[in-house]
Amino acid sequence: MIGSGVIGVGAVAGELGIISPEADLIQFNQNVKFREVEPAEDLIVFEQSVGEIEPAADLITFQQRVVTAGQQPPKPPAAYVWINGIDYSSDTEMNVSASYNEDQNATARIFVFREIESIINIPAFHGKKILITTHADPRDAASEVFPLFTGWIETARHNRTKRGIDFTCTNLRDEQLGDEDGGQILALTGGIYSPATQVEDATGREYVTEVMKTVPGSIGYDRAGNLRFYTWGVAGKPVDLTLTNAEVAYEDPTTEFQTRSTVINRVTINLDYRYSLLRTFSSEVDVYKERNLVTGQFSTQFGPRDIIDYKAFRRDLMIDKAQSFDPWETVSFSIYPLERAGNGGFVFDNLMTSADTWCQGFKSSIVRRVAQPVTESYKIIITAPQSVDAYGKVIDGSEANYSIDTEYDQALWEDEYRELGKFDAAASQAAYQSAADNRRTDLARAFEAAYRIGKKQLIEAHRQSEVGATVHSIIPVDLGNIIRHDNRIVDSTGQCTGVEYTIGDGIRRTNIRMAISYMDTGVAAPAENWAAPVAPGYPEANIELISTAEYNPDSEVRAFDINVAEIPPDYTDELMPAIATTSCDLPLEINNITLVNGF
Amino acid sequence: MAFKLYTDAACTQVFSGVLSTVHYSDHSEGSLDYVFYFADVERDPADNGAYKLVMLGGGNVNLSIVDSTPGSGHEATEIKTALTAGGLDGAAAGAPLSLGVAPLSGVSNAIPIHVRVTNAVTSAGVSVELRLRKPEAVALAA
Secondary structure (H helix, E strand, C coil): CEECCCCCCCCCCCCCCEECCCCCCCCCCCCCCCCCCCCCCCCCCCCCCCCEEECCEEEEEEEEEEECCCCCCCCCCCCEEEECCEECHHHEEEEEEEEEECCCCCEEEEEEECCCCCCCCHHHHCCCEEEEEEECCCCCCCCCEEEEEEEEEEEEEEECCCCEEEEEEECCHHHHHHHCCHHHHHHHHCCCCCCCCCCCCCCHHHHHHHHHCCCCEEEEECCCCCEEEEECCCCCCCCCEEECCCCECCCCCEEECCCHHHCCCEEEEEEEEEEEEEEEEEEEEEEECCCCEEEEEEEECCEEEEEEECCCEEHHHHHHHHCCCCCCEEEEEEEEECCCCCCCCCCCCCCHHHHHHEEEEEEEEEEEEEEEEEEEEEEEEEECHHHHHHHCCCCECCCEEEEEECCCCHHHHHHHCCCCCCCCHHHHHHHHHHHCCCCHHHHHHHHHHHHHHHHHHHHHHCCCEEEEEEECCCCCCCCCCEEEEECCCEEEEEEEEEEEEEEECCEEEEEEEEEECCCCCCCCCCCCCCCCCCCCCCCCCEEECCCEEEEECCCCCCEEEEECCCCCHHHCCCECCCCEEEEEECCCCCCCEEECCCC | CCCEEECCCCCCCECCCEEEEEEECCCCCCCEEEEEEEECCCCCCCCCCCEEEECCCCCCCEEEEEECCCCCCCCHHHEEEECCCCHHHHCCCCCCEECCCCCECCHHHCEEEEEEECCCCCCCEEEEEEEEEECCEEEEEC
């Protein structure tokens, strides 16, 4: 090979050249090794079933009454009372009452006579299970026996005057709900739980309460003590009980329409979502001085001559500087090689003899990372147009405010992350960004939970009108049953929200209260059109900034003035994109009612 | 939430638990037949057989007749159970009723339980001695 001896500079005929003998530049030593890719596979699949123990239980208790042949069966007790499995029916004064109200504990009261002079152990009754049943036909011992109340004794008080014990009882609704399995409550009710919109880390009773905030319905225990859930409303449900003139008492039914002040027809939900946007700032620092830098002129007898600054820089110092822009990370750099001194004339260049220890500067590509806090704000507005029409204005309920914070250690990105050595920097950055924004799933759930909570508030606000009636018999009816009034006063269909049973001397009475959702409007029910707000998306995270480097020949040491880019505060201070707002209409059920001013 | 008895095939009415019967000392009323439905609809509102009831030690889930005072009063042999009405005639008196190894949840998997009560007592009185008992078992995802 014939060359000039300087890389990049060709040899010119007539100039001194260097003859290099032919030689192998690279000797490849290649070893081929056996390589077989073994794909990932599951060695053990653990199939784990978690079951729920169902204790042994009596499905049927046979109550057998044998009557002497030829005689009429005696009239059965008006009610059967079982305390801790013992039949107290014959000892019970016929004053039994049981009361059920939506979303509350059911209660009951009974009085039990005790033998005169017998020893009474009051604490022995505390907390004992109690079952009160009665016959569908109080004259027929073979008629169906249905429960009036299943629960536990709350208080037992000795009644000295009556020589017996007064019992108050409760079905411990709240306590029982707290013992239910949370997953099964979710499955039964269709509710959802989001720690962002509901109490965080809720368990037991609190968990059920939080789940039920998202379900327009009620949960409790029926007369037999079984868990019972029902959705609010009558649409699409069969009528369980019709109350005609023959059923309702003379002075009934009664109506109570909701007050104006309880009405709300718009709910606004604000939800903030905070995460860290992992920004990467890149810049280029170009530090270069040409070897023959003309810095001025001076006059000679031969005319003006250039003043030339021949300065070059030590290569090791430049390499150090090229990598020293902390907190910026230098991802690559190159060195400007030493240039030959001279300006057409002869200049003795004493640096060329050690050219690889000198250079003209460097060019560095640098990056810096900032985890910028971003707060996305969302607003969900739920309006009930039928109610707005009925009441002539928009009536706002309390605004609900929720927030979700992504807890992210900024130092992971700003200090510890290094781009150098990453096989796929883009994928690596995406993984880090994902970690800094890892609650999007919670956000989606929170949207739905927040909407459901608002929806339930609106429905509840229009479900306050009630129709009550007394029936002079004991009717098996449960909360949530669909009741139809078809009598001389009221023609309407609603949902049972309260039941009271009373059995006394000559009294068998059932008070039934039903709720209707009624408003005076001709506006058709809108379609339920809720959709989650759309996220604004990530702002551009990769920003290029300009750095400058200028050689200053006038300074004492003739050095570079390097100005590494400043990151504007817009990229470091909290970023708040425009609020993403979504509005939706909520249809309300209207239960028409015809009220006759009759007798 | 549990497997329990309902009085209707749609499993909307939970059986109260007490079956009240009237008999005559000369047994002139004959046998009294009833039908209930064994199901778990609360765990499986979607009615897709999501859960099964199995015995902890394996084997069939059997409903048994329990007599609290064996040897006196009413005896377990007064009760017959079967999965069909026609099966009552041939059922062994007082024998347990097998529901299989894994009854499934849901309304559509409700199992009819036919019960026949045949009084054998001749003296008048009211008695609560006999019970149809469900064994301890475990509900698992099917």
